[in-house]
Amino acid sequence: MRYVPRLPRLASALVASHLPAAHAADMAAGAGNATAVLAAAIVLAALILAVPLSLRVLRDWQAARLLRDAHEAERQATERALRESRARYEEVVESVNEVIFRTDSSGRLTFLNRAWEHITGYPVADSLGRELSGFLHPDDVPAARTNLEEVAAGRRTECHCEMRLRTRSGEVRWIEAAGRAVHDGLGEPPGLAGTLDDISARKVAELTLKNLNQELESRVRVRTAELEASNRELEAFSYSVSHDLRAPLRAIDGFAQILEEELEDKLEPSSRAHLERIRKATQRMSQLIDDLIGLARLTRQPLNRETVDLAEIAAQIIDELRAEEPGRQVEVQITQRLLVNADRNLMRIVLENLLRNAWKFSSLQAQPRISLHAERDRDRRVFCISDNGAGFDMAFAANLFRPFHRLHSNNEFAGTGIGLATVQRIIQRHGGLIWAQAKPGQGAQFYFTLSN
Ligand SMILES: Nc1ncnc2c1ncn2[C@@H]1O[C@H](COP(=O)(O)OP(=O)(O)OP(=O)(O)O)[C@@H](O)[C@H]1O
Numbered sequence: 001m002r003y004v005p006r007l008p009r010l011a012s013a014l015v016a017s018h019l020p021a022a023h024a025a026d027m028a029a030g031a032g033n034a035t036a037v038l039a040a041a042i043v044l045a046a047l048i049l050a051v052p053l054s055l056r057v058l059r060d061w062q063a064a065r066l067l068r069d070a071h072e073a074e075r076q077a078t079e080r081a082l083r084e085s086r087a088r089y090e091e092v093v094e095s096v097n098e099v100i101f102r103t104d105s106s107g108r109l110t111f112l113n114r115a116w117e118h119i120t121g122y123p124v125a126d127s128l129g130r131e132l133s134g135f136l137h138p139d140d141v142p143a144a145r146t147n148l149e150e151v152a153a154g155r156r157t158e159c160h161c162e163m164r165l166r167t168r169s170g171e172v173r174w175i176e177a178a179g180r181a182v183h184d185g186l187g188e189p190p191g192l193a194g195t196l197d198d199i200s201a202r203k204v205a206e207l208t209l210k211n212l213n214q215e216l217e218s219r220v221r222v223r224t225a226e227l228e229a230s231n232r233e234l235e236a237f238s239y240s241v242s243h244d245l246r247a248p249l250r251a252i253d254g255f256a257q258i259l260e261e262e263l264e265d266k267l268e269p270s271s272r273a274h275l276e277r278i279r280k281a282t283q284r285m286s287q288l289i290d291d292l293i294g295l296a297r298l299t300r301q302p303l304n305r306e307t308v309d310l311a312e313i314a315a316q317i318i319d320e321l322r323a324e325e326p327g328r329q330v331e332v333q334i335t336q337r338l339l340v341n342a343d344r345n346l347m348r349i350v351l352e353n354l355l356r357n358a359w360k361f362s363s364l365q366a367q368p369r370i371s372l373h374a375e376r377d378r379d380r381r382v383f384c385i386s387d388n389g390a391g392f393d394m395a396f397a398a399n400l401f402r403p404f405h406r407l408h409s410n411n412e413f414a415g416t417g418i419g420l421a422t423v424q425r426i427i428q429r430h431g432g433l434i435w436a437q438a439k440p441g442q443g444a445q446f447y448f449t450l451s452n
């Protein structure tokens with residue numbers, strides 16, 4: 001609207017500029033002037049009509065341009081986002097250590113990341129279009145093909161397998177392959193997409209371990225055979241000890257006895273004492289031989305496990321000990337119901353030896369006390385036989401469980417020193433452990449466990 005006041009002036013100016021000055025002067029004077037005014041009015045009207053029209057066209061054009069610019073900016077932003085997302089995706093795909101691959105339905109490689117070149121040594125570009133199975137160790141090709149075919153046929157949607165891959169330099173690498181069926185659409189049969197992980201280091205460690213195990217097993221077999229052989233030797237030795245050694249021993253004892261009887265009147269007291277000592281020594285040696293044979297027999301005897309109440313057996317043994325030495329007053333405490341899964345006869349030998357020791361080595365104690373109880377140590381049960389007797393110095397206890405090893409002299413406490421060796425062998429045969437704790441003059445505790 002703000003153009004309107006200017007329009008008449010503009011029109012007159014235009015009219016003025018289009019008409020020659022002389023002619024205008026003539027017309028101004030005559031009736032012909034009317035035509036000029038009409039023409040000027042028409043031009044003016046046309047101008048009045050044309051201006052808003054052109055303004056509208058201008059506005060539409062500007063709006064269209066703005067819209068186009070906005071579309072263009074949006075398109076560029078989308079393209080940039082796409083480029084960035086693709087770059088990020090490529091960065092991730094290319095930065096992983098595993099090979100990421102894709103094949104078509106015939107097993108030909110259609111995509112590989114850079115890890116492929118790193119693992120196989122083959123450039124990605126040269127490998128695309130070739131069959132994945134072509135890179136495998138010949139022995140692994142049939143299994144790989146079967147896997148691929150099964151996925152392609154839709155019998156399986158995924159496959160996982162370990163196989164060997166031959167690198168460009170001829171090296172063999174172990175690969176863990178995982179793949180699943182992928183469709184390209186349009187009803188095409190599926191190809192395979194997945195990863196190939198280089199597990200050579202793990203595989204080498206596994207195989208080394210397997211070899212070591214096999215070697216260990218074969219060594220165990222050899223050792224077992226050796227042990228069996230030495231066991232047989234030991235049996236033969238026990239047999240010869242029991243039969244061959246016993247005969248001369250019996251002869252010594254027998255002839256000493258004959259001498260004693262024949263020279264009864266003529267024997268000096270000192271000679272009689274010597275003969276007596278010879279006979280005692282042979283009897284003791286005979287006892288040692290019996291103990292040794294008994295110990296050897298323990299290792300061969302099969303274990304016959306059953307539920308055994310240690311408390312019940314211990315109580316029977318204490319009754320026997322009381323009956324043997326009715327004069328002794330010993331305070332005995334036994335925890336009730338100590339149930340274990342063990343060989344009853346062998347457990348009786350264990351308890352007999354440990355309780356007899358406690359009984360024997362507390363004999364000089366004014367108020368002897370013996371106990372049997374069980375303690376819990378984490379997930380195992382520990383049995384303990386304790387006394388307040390002579391005890392011993394732990395500094396000398398290293399060989400406590402060795403046959404014939406004694407910490408007290410025969411004059412103090414009689415014995416052959418085979419008891420604890422026997423006990424340890426039985427405990428070991430039950431898969432358990434035995435150990436001791438003691439102090440001189442303050443009693444001893446013997447602990448043992450039994451595995452079930
Ligand atoms: N409860 C105990 N208190 C003190 N010392 C013990 C106790 N039990 C065992 N010992 C020591 O351990 C040694 C070996 O014990 P072990 O039972 O093997 O032999 P032993 O009792 O002397 O003879 P054996 O049991 O063959 O008749 C004993 O001689 C003794 O020195």
Ligand SMILES: [Mg+2]
Pocket residue numbers: 353356357415418419420
């Ligand atoms: Mg003993």
